[in-house]
Amino acid sequence: MLFRNRFLLLLALAALLAFVSLSLQFFHLIPVSTAKNGVSSKSRKRIMPDPVTEPPVTDPIYEALLYCNIPSVAERSMEGHAPHHFKLVSVHVFIRHGDRYPLYVIPKTKRPEIDCTLVANRKPYHPKLEAFVSHMSKGSGASFESPLNSLPLYPNHPLCEMGELTQTGVVQHLQNGQLLRDIYLKKHKLLPNDWSADQLYLETTGKSRTLQSGLALLYGFLPDFDWKKIYFRHQPSALFCSGSCYCPVRNQYLEKEQRRQYLLRLKNSQLEKTYGEMAKIVDVPTKQLRAANPIDSMLCHFCHNVSFPCTRNGCVDMEHFKVIKTHQIEDERERREKKLYLGYSLLGAHPILNQTIGRMQRATEGRKEELFALYSAHDVTLSPVLSALGLSEARFPRFAARLIFELWQDREKPSEHSVRILYNGVDVTFHTSFCQDHHKHSPKPMCPLENLVRFVKRDMFVALGGSGTNYYDACHREGF
Ligand SMILES: *[C@@H]1O[C@H](CO)[C@@H](O)[C@H](O)[C@H]1NC(C)=O
Numbered sequence: 001m002l003f004r005n006r007f008l009l010l011l012a013l014a015a016l017l018a019f020v021s022l023s024l025q026f027f028h029l030i031p032v033s034t035a036k037n038g039v040s041s042k043s044r045k046r047i048m049p050d051p052v053t054e055p056p057v058t059d060p061i062y063e064a065l066l067y068c069n070i071p072s073v074a075e076r077s078m079e080g081h082a083p084h085h086f087k088l089v090s091v092h093v094f095i096r097h098g099d100r101y102p103l104y105v106i107p108k109t110k111r112p113e114i115d116c117t118l119v120a121n122r123k124p125y126h127p128k129l130e131a132f133v134s135h136m137s138k139g140s141g142a143s144f145e146s147p148l149n150s151l152p153l154y155p156n157h158p159l160c161e162m163g164e165l166t167q168t169g170v171v172q173h174l175q176n177g178q179l180l181r182d183i184y185l186k187k188h189k190l191l192p193n194d195w196s197a198d199q200l201y202l203e204t205t206g207k208s209r210t211l212q213s214g215l216a217l218l219y220g221f222l223p224d225f226d227w228k229k230i231y232f233r234h235q236p237s238a239l240f241c242s243g244s245c246y247c248p249v250r251n252q253y254l255e256k257e258q259r260r261q262y263l264l265r266l267k268n269s270q271l272e273k274t275y276g277e278m279a280k281i282v283d284v285p286t287k288q289l290r291a292a293n294p295i296d297s298m299l300c301h302f303c304h305n306v307s308f309p310c311t312r313n314g315c316v317d318m319e320h321f322k323v324i325k326t327h328q329i330e331d332e333r334e335r336r337e338k339k340l341y342l343g344y345s346l347l348g349a350h351p352i353l354n355q356t357i358g359r360m361q362r363a364t365e366g367r368k369e370e371l372f373a374l375y376s377a378h379d380v381t382l383s384p385v386l387s388a389l390g391l392s393e394a395r396f397p398r399f400a401a402r403l404i405f406e407l408w409q410d411r412e413k414p415s416e417h418s419v420r421i422l423y424n425g426v427d428v429t430f431h432t433s434f435c436q437d438h439h440k441h442s443p444k445p446m447c448p449l450e451n452l453v454r455f456v457k458r459d460m461f462v463a464l465g466g467s468g469t470n471y472y473d474a475c476h477r478e479g480f
């Protein structure tokens, strides 16, 4: 099984690289010759790099392309892989919304012209796109907790609004949904034929892009998208911490982490020079340009193959982009080393992980509710969960990223339940801090549920290094 997994991982990677090198050549932003060099030098790069043997990541263009996650043909994935005597009990899916329009404008430039209406004759396309639009345009009835009712059900502006989901974003999640449907419904029969609303648990933040991403995924996933069986709850916090959001120590970790970020930026003279040049081009003070978070807008230009903005003073260009993107990668590397973000993440992710194991434990008791849980969320949701699980080597959540917890029962030993963790289709179960190296002394290709439960109930707090052994104490530690 392990060898098979490795083999499939290699296959998936080969497909990915083939796609990346293809799309690089089509990008008019990148000269063909340098693109080829860029890819071949990185062809050993793995999706979950091995910290011991991997060279440090330094190719900003390669990283940016992964981040865009431009929909391609048939994706390979490892979801649902288990020996025959295992039965799938429940599935818990955390997604980041799909490709969106920037949240910020670069001051004094024309914003990129991207069309957020959904049309069949524009790429990327998905066979369910028209049916999705026609179904959504019929309206939803009472399928949402307030204030979600006021949000549009699909993107629909000829010039995207700030933060709006694009057609690319919709297609990414139709594709995610279809992939999960083939595996979990068709192959593993997770839902019975006469499934009902109780069997789904759906939760989204109050942004149109997360609601719409969730709807697109469900539209690709469910055999019949019946509004009567859909109920989306509203989550006000990007950490999905519901009633347990108050945690002063978490905020202290975050402040220290932000200070670390600031100091790293000051040390990077090339970055400061780049911001200075760009500020001159758009004719605003450097401080104002930096505050406008230009990388967000530049990534949109990059992912949509739209040239960077120009003024009569010159153009923002690929070199500027590379410097800022490279700094982002370095920032993530230092973030891992300094562990302040880890402290923030352990406390930030506890409530949602606690909720998830609660849901899993109810399923192990034979309850048939909430077999499929979907949390439609943001990078600032997925990132702390990944970090808390010990998956610090995982890449920053790309558009339409998916993190999945699968719960399995061994039919030969029905009292034994196990979990698998998958990030963007890659099995990362044995990279987590609660199951590292487990496979070396167990023949089972997954992790005992008890490991995850012990981690969430206790070891998360031990990892924080204080004396707290529960969430409340860890959040209120004095003198931190
Ligand atoms: C990017 O745009 C250029 C022209 O602006 C075009 O020639 C090229 O095919 C486009 N690439 C992709 C991947 O759409």
Ligand SMILES: *[C@@H]1O[C@H](CO)[C@@H](O)[C@H](O)[C@H]1NC(C)=O
Binding pocket: 244, 350, 351, 354, 355, 358, 471, 472
């Ligand atoms: C964890 O979940 C249990 C129920 O499963 C709940 O009683 C408890 O309050 C939760 N703790 C936190 C900190 O969310």
